[in-house]
Amino acid sequence: MSFQSWPRLTVALSLSAAAFALVAYPADAGAAGAAKPPVIVLNSLDADISVVDPISFKQIKRIPTGKEPHHLYLSPDQKSLLVANALGDSLTFLDPHTAEVQRVVRGIHDPYHLRFSPDMKWLITAANRLDYVNFYSWTPADKAEPLKLVKRISAPKTPSHLAIDSKSSTLFVSLQDSNELLAVDLATQAPRWKITVGEMPADIFLTADDKHLLVALTGDAVVEVYDVSAAGTTPPKLVKRLPTGKGAHSFRAWGDHRHVLVSNRVANTISKIDTQTLTVVDQFPGPSGPDDMEVLGDGKTILVNSRWAGKLTEIDTQTKKVVRQVKVGKSPHGVFTLDSQPRQ
16 A cells, blocks of 8 residues: 555544543642653653653653654754654654653554654664665644645665754665665655665764764664765765674764763663764763663763663763662663754
8 A cells, every 4th residue: 555545644642531630640749850851761661652761760651652762853943842753653642851741643553763853854664674765844833734745765674763954955764684784765766776785784873964873773782984975876885894883773973063971771881972083082881681771961871761671871971880770661772851962
């Protein structure tokens, strides 16, 4: 069935009072806890979200979502945090300041990973289990149908993570089970090139100057670096294979436009990479299968989901020690808070 014949996206705007009660903070949460925005953790195998108080580092609430919430992304206007529910075929919109559910957009097929283009024209999702990439136009003023499916392209096998250049010109897609990297022209939504990379590519990270694309190889112990500065259909060149640790998986920018973290899920470490010298300049502990990360606004604290333990872990980068952990749900994946460093 073509995407044109699928039903129009529907939006669940009228949430029950009981649903809103699930996300209301308790009266005794304390003034100190209210001083900072909450930490939001996606529990991929529990189909819900943990809301963690950043001061007490305790779980406050659990909010139901669709099945398998894996990744999240802040809307261009920064008013909504979009949670992608892969098996739920939906997006849950949260208020990033309070974690309250704003609305649910249904009919988004298999949204595993998602990205907005910098020019705010596109929301793009990777349909991980269905082997395609979806291009949605983004019209937030249209309350009934803010997202409209414009095009779908085949992307076998297992499109995993997405990255978009600063000019909103090129989309990059890692193909996890075919060990490939795909580039797509955003203006035409047509593939530009596809190359073979290392084993099991997962997250990808484009440097601030749009020159280098870093590819985390979960099936290896390295990050591959490609020069993607050439225009058009010219395939990129492999610049370096950078050893980080077994199971290199997820990136999080340090916030200074130069350094980026990568979690090494098998090695149980987090490596800090200098994107100018293309070297590992520091390493931190990452217990129990480190996955997605957040760098707090103080510039010295990492939050990382310890996926195998079902915990959120706080790490002091100055002492290089685990400070504290809090039990969340099963297989925690995405993590977010507004009290964070820039994402580049």
